[in-house]
Amino acid sequence: MESSKQGHREVLESMYSVIALIFVLVACVELGDAASAVDVYRLIQYDISGVPLGSRFASLNHHASSMHFSPGADLSRTVLVIPIRELDLSFVKEYISRRQPLGGLLFLLPQIFSFENKEGTGDSDKHHELELHKNSLLELEQSLVHANIPYPVYFAFEDDNVNAILADIKRNDVSGQQATATTGGYKLVVSAAEPKKIASPVITNIQGWLYGSKADGDTNQLPTIAIVASYDTFGAAPALSVGSDSNGSGAVALLEIARLFSILYSNPKTRGRYNLLFGLTSGGPYNYNGTHKWLRGFDQRQRETIDYAICLNSIGSWDNELYVHVSKPPENAYIKQFFEGISSVAEELGVKVGLKHKKINISNSRVAWEHEQFSRHRMTAATLSELSVASGLLERTGGLSDGRHFVNENSVARAVKLVAESLARHIYGYQGKNIEIFADGSSLAINPSYIGSWLNLLSQTPRVAPFLLKNDPFVLALKKELTDHTDEVIMQTEVLEGMFTFYDSTKATLNVYQVASVTFDLLLLLVLGSYLIVLFSFLVIVTRGLDDLISLFRRPSSRKVKTA
Amino acid sequence: MTVFHFFNCAILTFGPHAVYYSATPLSEYDTLGTSIKAALVYLGTALVKLVCLATFLNVSENDNFDPSQELLKALIGFIDVAGLYFALTQLTHRNISQNHKFQAIGLGWAFADSVLHRLAPLWVGARGLEFTWDFILQGIEANANLVFSISLAALGSLMWLRKNKPKTLIPIIYACAGIVATMPSITSYLRRSLGWHFPKVVGFELFTSLMMAIISWQLFSACQRPSST
Numbered sequence: 001m002e003s004s005k006q007g008h009r010e011v012l013e014s015m016y017s018v019i020a021l022i023f024v025l026v027a028c029v030e031l032g033d034a035a036s037a038v039d040v041y042r043l044i045q046y047d048i049s050g051v052p053l054g055s056r057f058a059s060l061n062h063h064a065s066s067m068h069f070s071p072g073a074d075l076s077r078t079v080l081v082i083p084i085r086e087l088d089l090s091f092v093k094e095y096i097s098r099r100q101p102l103g104g105l106l107f108l109l110p111q112i113f114s115f116e117n118k119e120g121t122g123d124s125d126k127h128h129e130l131e132l133h134k135n136s137l138l139e140l141e142q143s144l145v146h147a148n149i150p151y152p153v154y155f156a157f158e159d160d161n162v163n164a165i166l167a168d169i170k171r172n173d174v175s176g177q178q179a180t181a182t183t184g185g186y187k188l189v190v191s192a193a194e195p196k197k198i199a200s201p202v203i204t205n206i207q208g209w210l211y212g213s214k215a216d217g218d219t220n221q222l223p224t225i226a227i228v229a230s231y232d233t234f235g236a237a238p239a240l241s242v243g244s245d246s247n248g249s250g251a252v253a254l255l256e257i258a259r260l261f262s263i264l265y266s267n268p269k270t271r272g273r274y275n276l277l278f279g280l281t282s283g284g285p286y287n288y289n290g291t292h293k294w295l296r297g298f299d300q301r302q303r304e305t306i307d308y309a310i311c312l313n314s315i316g317s318w319d320n321e322l323y324v325h326v327s328k329p330p331e332n333a334y335i336k337q338f339f340e341g342i343s344s345v346a347e348e349l350g351v352k353v354g355l356k357h358k359k360i361n362i363s364n365s366r367v368a369w370e371h372e373q374f375s376r377h378r379m380t381a382a383t384l385s386e387l388s389v390a391s392g393l394l395e396r397t398g399g400l401s402d403g404r405h406f407v408n409e410n411s412v413a414r415a416v417k418l419v420a421e422s423l424a425r426h427i428y429g430y431q432g433k434n435i436e437i438f439a440d441g442s443s444l445a446i447n448p449s450y451i452g453s454w455l456n457l458l459s460q461t462p463r464v465a466p467f468l469l470k471n472d473p474f475v476l477a478l479k480k481e482l483t484d485h486t487d488e489v490i491m492q493t494e495v496l497e498g499m500f501t502f503y504d505s506t507k508a509t510l511n512v513y514q515v516a517s518v519t520f521d522l523l524l525l526l527v528l529g530s531y532l533i534v535l536f537s538f539l540v541i542v543t544r545g546l547d548d549l550i551s552l553f554r555r556p557s558s559r560k561v562k563t564a
Numbered sequence: 565m566t567v568f569h570f571f572n573c574a575i576l577t578f579g580p581h582a583v584y585y586s587a588t589p590l591s592e593y594d595t596l597g598t599s600i601k602a603a604l605v606y607l608g609t610a611l612v613k614l615v616c617l618a619t620f621l622n623v624s625e626n627d628n629f630d631p632s633q634e635l636l637k638a639l640i641g642f643i644d645v646a647g648l649y650f651a652l653t654q655l656t657h658r659n660i661s662q663n664h665k666f667q668a669i670g671l672g673w674a675f676a677d678s679v680l681h682r683l684a685p686l687w688v689g690a691r692g693l694e695f696t697w698d699f700i701l702q703g704i705e706a707n708a709n710l711v712f713s714i715s716l717a718a719l720g721s722l723m724w725l726r727k728n729k730p731k732t733l734i735p736i737i738y739a740c741a742g743i744v745a746t747m748p749s750i751t752s753y754l755r756r757s758l759g760w761h762f763p764k765v766v767g768f769e770l771f772t773s774l775m776m777a778i779i780s781w782q783l784f785s786a787c788q789r790p791s792s793t
Contacts, residue, residue, distance in 0.1 A: 035694055187693055516695035521568045524700070528572060532579050539587035 035186075036161045040106070040510045041237040043144055043153035044464075045195055045503040053146065055153040058192040058505045062103035063185050064512075066166060067091075068173040076101035079188050081166055083108040083158065087136050096147045105153040106188065106510075107140075108166065113403055114157045115242050115460045134401040141236040141399045152190065155237045155400070156510065165512055187513045195503040201466030201496040203232070203282035203290045204475050208258060208486030210265050210276040212427075221301075224275040225423065226309035226381075228291065228370060229254040230284030231463060231478065233398030238464040239506040243398020244407045247284060248458035249316030249415075252451055254278055255481055256416045257423075260444060262485040264424070272427035277306070278486060280478055282465050285397035286500050287367040290465075293494045295377040308334040309381035310423070311370035314396070315415035316407035316455075318386035321352045322415065325383040325390075327360045327375045334380045341422035341431060342384075348436075349414060358390065366393060384419065386411075404459035409452040416446050466502040569699075570690040576703030577682050580710055581675045588667065595668040602651045602672030609647030610680060616640045638749040645745050648673065648720050662721060670717030674710040682706055701766045708766070711773035715780040716744045722780075722787055730787065737783055744776055 043055040065078040067088065082092070084107060095102065112130060144153065156162060165186060172185055212222050229250035235241030242248070258278045265271045283290030298306075315322065324342065326335050339355055346353040360372045367373050368390035374381035387396070417438060424430075424437045438444045461474050468475060470493060483489045540549045585591055585599070617640055621633060651669050682702055690699045719741040751769060754760045760768075 189693070513693040514695055515693055516569070518568070521572055524569075524572045525575075528575050528579070532575070532583050535580060536583045536587045539584060543588040 035514045036165065036512050038156050038162055038510045038512065040154040040156045040190065040508055041239040042192075042506050042508060043149070043155070043236055044234075044238050044506070047501040049499045050501075052148050054144070054503075055149045055151070056195075057150065057152045058190070058195050058508065060104045060152045060154070060188055060190040060192075060510070062188060063515075064106075064165075064169050064188050066170045066173050068170055070173070075103065077103045079104035079106055081106045081108065081169060081188075083166065084110060084133055084137060084140075087140065089136055089139055092140065093143050096143060096149060099148075099150070102151050104151050104188070105149075107153070107155045108158045108162060109137075109155055109400065111157055111159065112405065113137075113240075113400060115240070115403060130401075130405060134406075137401045138399065141401075142395065144236050145394055154190070154508070154510065155240065185515065185517075187515045189511045189513065190508045191511075192505055192508045195505040198466050198502045198504055201502055202468075202470050202493050203293070203465050203496045204468070204470070204472075205282060205290050205294045205492040205494070206280040206475070206479050206482055207294070207490045207492070208278040208482040209488040209490075210258070210261055210278070210486050211488075212265070212274045212276070213268060213271040215273060221305050222273060222275050224277050224306045225427075226277040226279060226306055227254055227257055227312070227419070227423075228279040228281060228309050228381075229312040230281045230288065230290065230370060231458075232282045232284055232290075232465040232468070233402075233463045234285035234394055235397065235399035235402070235464070237400060237506070238467055239462050240400055241398050241402075241462050241464050242404075242459045243402050243463065244404050244455060244459045245316040245402050246314045246396050246398045247312075248398070248455060249314060249407055249412050250312035251280060251478075252454040252458060253312050253315055253412050253416050253419070254280065255454060255478075255485070256412075256446060256451055257420050258482060258485040259450065260416075260420050260438060260446070261424075263444060272424075274307075274427050275305075276486075278482060279309075280482065281370070282468075283496055284370070285394055286465075286496065286498070287365060287393075288370050288373040289496060289498060290494065291370055291373040292367075292376075294492060295373065295379070297492070298377070303377070303379060306379055308338060309371065309374050309379060310338070310419060311374075311381060311383040312415070312419070313370060313383050313385040314387055315384060316386075316412050318411050318415075320350070321354065321386070322346075322418070323354045323356050323385055323388050325356045325358065325369050325371065325385060326381075327358060327369075327372050328380055330355055330357055332380060335382060337426065338382060338422070341426055342418055344432075345418050345421045345425075349417065351414065351418075353418070354388070356388065368392075384415065398463075404456065407455055407459075409448050409455055412451050412455070413446045413448045416451070420446070465496060466500075467504075467506060566691050566693060569695070570686060573686055573690050573699040573703050576700065577678055577686065577706040578675070580707050581671060581678070584671055584710070590664055590668055590671070593664055595664055598665065598668040599672030599675065602669040603676035605647050605651040606673050606676035607680070609643055610676075612647075613640055613643050616643065634749055634753065637752070638746055641748055642745060645716075645720070645741075648716060649724060652717070652720050653724050662725060665725075666717040666721040667714060670714035671710070673717065674706075674713035677709055677713065678706045698762065701762050705766050705769060708769040708773040711777045712744055712747060712769075715773070715776045716741065718780045718784050719744065722784060726787055733783060733786060740776065740779055740783070747772070 042058060045052075045054040045056060047053065060079060062077050062079045064081050065073075065075065066081055067086065069075065069078075069080075080102065082088075082105065087107075092105075110129070110133065169186055214220075214222060230247050231251040233241040233243030233246065233248075235243070258276075261276055265276075279291075279294065281288070281290040281294060283293075324339055326332075328335060330336065330339070339353075343353050358368075360367075360375055362376070367376075369383045369385075371381035371383045391397075420438050421436070425433075425435070428437075430437070438446055440446075457477075463474065475491075479489055479491055537549055540552070585596075590599075617637070620636055620640070648669070651673070652666065685702070686699055689696075719737055722737050723741060747769075751765055754768065755762075755765055
């Protein structure tokens with residue numbers, strides 16, 4: 001008896017634990033059952049010297065509303081969904097500057113801006129559309145990036161699903177029904193963790209050396225000419241900052257120049273009397289921090305052997321005018337020679353090259369061009385760019401609108417021709433002579449398809465430096481390419497320190513739920529209650545008779561009468 | 565608010581069973597035991613059906629109506645009828661009249677069906693944020709199913725438990741029983757081959773269940789008249 005009772009108890013206890021486990025499992029089941037899930041990209045969150053900027057939050061759980069909301073509505077718990085096509089820039093800027101409370105912002109970008117978009121770029125009215133939106137997008141980006149926004153801001157691409165949802169939201173808004181907990185509508189949910197600081201963001205500089213050959217009997221150190229370009233970007237949405245023009249075009253041009261000169265230098269007979277140093281630097285948007293750290297590591301001897309440096313910045317979308325920016329006075333011998341060389345090649349190509357001189361202010365920490373960093377380290381340098389004026393901090397560093405459609409590989413090819421030809425003529429001493437070294441159709445011709453395919457790669461790789469890890473495959477690919485073209489490659493990894501601090505969480509999934517209101521459920525409860533009551537009465541009448549139904553209600557009162 | 569919705573849909577799906585039990589004389593005669601036994605028989609039947617389906621049916625990739633597969637499914641559906649036969653005739657019940665026996669068994673059968681087929685989707689789906697009409701339609705379907713089960717149980721008790729039936733009514737009884745038993749095949753045919761949407765199918769089920777209920781009620785009372793005198 002005792003043992004069987006104990007056995008029973010054990011069985012019961014194990015059953016209890018099984019039942020408890022089932023309850024726990026069942027309570028935890030929460031499937032993703034959204035109407036749709038959309039990839040969204042968050043606005044950047046960063047601090048400059050402790051001042052918080054960008055969007056400070058990542059998780060979102062509010063109702064959606066479009067721009068047609070009724071005036072005077074309380075938007076502190078709604079997410080405004082704004083397609084860029086219908087952007088009211090003044091409204092958004094005012095909202096941000098007045099720091100009015102908002103649940104969140106969701107911007108919808110036209111599909112053409114997506115770098116995963118495989119459509120061709122030849123459509124002319126798409127180009128026109130792009131131009132229209134590009135300027136408003138640039139302005140929007142600037143205002144977003146330089147403001148402190150206490151709510152999440154996300155970017156998403158339009159597609160059929162999203163457009164249908166937006167149309168629905170607009171319809172609801174126009175009918176005056178503001179979406180809240182009691183009136184149904186759409187709910188946008190992004191479940192993301194609290195964004196954390198990126199502990200030690202790294203910047204990686206890659207240098208490649210092409211060694212020249214000394215003349216017989218020459219004991220001096222060979223002079224060096226450097227060609228430098230920064231390859232990283234900064235934009236409103238770091239997961240979308242591909243920076244095809246700023247500065248993908250510069251990096252690709254550098255690779256092409258390296259390829260051409262490696263062909264020349266591979267044969268000892270055509271090796272020049274100069275060393276060539278190719279530098280792919282990082283940290284460009286942050287006052288060329290990477291370049292600064294790189295140059296800091298040079299000792300006096302190395303500094304003296306570098307004659308001058310040519311920096312390439314944004315050479316992908318120009319038509320017939322380029323600018324050479326300098327900070328040393330144009331009477332400087334190297335600069336004079338370089339400019340004359342490039343002007344003569346420009347004449348042959350039928351383009352114009354202008355010279356712009358901007359003195360640097362040592363007390364101002366802002367470094368607008370890469371050559372200014374060289375000047376601060378007492379080296380001569382010039383920047384070749386399609387821009388005629390310097391950009392401000394974090395401007396024109398590869399934002400949302402800087403995609404593949406805005407660079408032209410022919411522009412890059414012509415810039416490569418300019419630089420390579422003038423450099424080669426200087427190295428081999430053919431200035432003033434009518435010789436075209438990199439002639440079209442020759443084995444040294446500039447290869448537009450090489451440029452095109454590298455531009456394609458760069459246009460699909462977001463390259464914001466703090467989010468590139470130490471051994472990022474893209475950085476390694478750049479290193480490998482440079483290794484193919486040069487004799488020696490050195491990678492230098494530094495920590496990006498100084499004014500800038502970055503936060504993670506750049507990409508998330510947005511779940512869109514279509515929710516019914518509480519009033520709907522209350523109504524449903526009412527209907528169901530009355531249905532069940534009607535069913536009950538019907539069954540009682542049918543099976544027991546009408547008298548029984550009436551007696552059900554009368555019995556308590558008759559009892560009361562009895563007891564009284 | 566979504567647990568609220570789950571609560572609403574649960575009331576719609578399972579409420580009528582409780583209401584039926586308390587409203588009709590079933591509660592007075594305490595036939596709960598019979599209902600529970602019927603529910604357990606349904607469980608066993610469902611398991612047997614599962615095994616047969618898994619063994620004999622090919623899984624088709626597309627959602628088309630395949631006559632041979634559907635015929636097989638209908639045949640396996642007759643296991644349902646066999647289970648009901650078992651519940652009606654073989655189980656020993658307390659001394660309750662014919663009238664209440666089939667009702668209790670039909671109720672238990674329908675309740676087990678609802679719990680097995682509808683509770684899990686309801687728990688997992690209705691608690692989410694996303695709102696669909698599916699769960700309300702599912703509840704309505706559960707109601708229709710209740711009526712179907714009770715009609716089937718009535719016809720079953722007529723077929724197997726009543727010995728003296730008017731000769732003319734026998735074919736009608738068997739025909740109605742056949743229709744009710746093949747109802748799942750008919751609905752799947754409508755859904756797949758004709759492409760009816762869920763609300764339309766549920767409406768059809770509701771309508772036919774009411775028709776069947778009226779017909780079986782008439783048949784039952786017609787068969788009851790000779791013996792009640």
